[in-house]
Amino acid sequence: MNTIKGIKILLVDDEPHILQFLELGLRSEGFEVESASDGINAVQMADLFNPHIIILDIMMPGIDGVEVCRQLKQNGNDAAIIMLTAKDEVSDRIRGLTTGADDYMIKPFSFEELLARIQARLRNQFPNLFGEITLGPFGIDDRKREITYLGQALTLSPTEYDLLKLLVIKHGTVMSKSKILNIVWDYDFGGEDNIVEVYIRSLREKLRDKEHVIIRTLRGAGYRVDLP
Template structure:
């Protein structure tokens, strides 16, 4: 399962390295991506692509993001729009929101924060799209905050649910303890990273993973969930 499986996102920015960075990260989340390096291209592609969400840079040559946003709304585009800018100016934020944007982020930004904002917008504007996903022997149901494994519902605490969902969404990839702490707990968490070990041990018990073949430990690197 990818956390944004099935979500269609259009990226509009005149900086190729930002497009590449966002495209790679969002594809790993399961998104279908369409790229546009200028406003005219974005307007041309939006109707046939029908994105759920548009990440739109304000400062672009030719047609800026404000005008693109205005024309998208005039064309009855119902995609959520998150605007990006290199300036964190109150006037820009207000103008963008009044033009029809749903959210606003200033560069540089954290990918994790952008991901959280995307998820929030999708849940708000397209309820049901992210509620349930299946991968291998797992089924994740966000409505019930419930994970099923080989047909059996796992008795998980809220934190265990968040941790296992993260591991499933990143299956095949190694997650460091610090990365897990940042995503499952928060950046201000003051505890020791051995709390991750405690929760991993608990999840293994509930999965019957005595041989650690489902949740693997990679010494010095972190943990990886493997699927058959």
């Protein structure tokens, strides 16, 4: 795997031998790695270290991985979270994913598979690290700040670019108006949340999305882009 310099990974597990194994392997791949052995330290470390990826064990004493995940998302942490579980149970996966986890792996797992999952999450959630990424019919090039749809470049304002990029990268996930405002307009935005509707309308016009099948509205919840 071609590692990009500066990618940070936080490991959270109460089993020392797993932490040591993953630390050695990931550092040898060129990642910056920090670790925590319990939930409380994990939340604090995530705030200080600001990782791109968090590999988080579900079964831990005290605050378990699901609660750690919930707190991280509540705090606005945008790291991609890959949950680890020793139980091959659907309920564990559902709890983790519905709390905000992006992926899961069942112990024991191969290191090669973990690297592949890390690469996939980075490309999906941090495409700017790679310069250019293709997601379904969309192409996002952060170097040019350009988005293409079906091979055609869209004429977008800076805010339209940031909004469409967010929706495409988070495809399949409902983004509420408040979350969009926090990310695209920043926390200091003091205007009305109907500004989101104005920009969504503009994006739909540029995408010729009259039927709202590209950018979907989920009444009372927010907006979602679904990719084939």
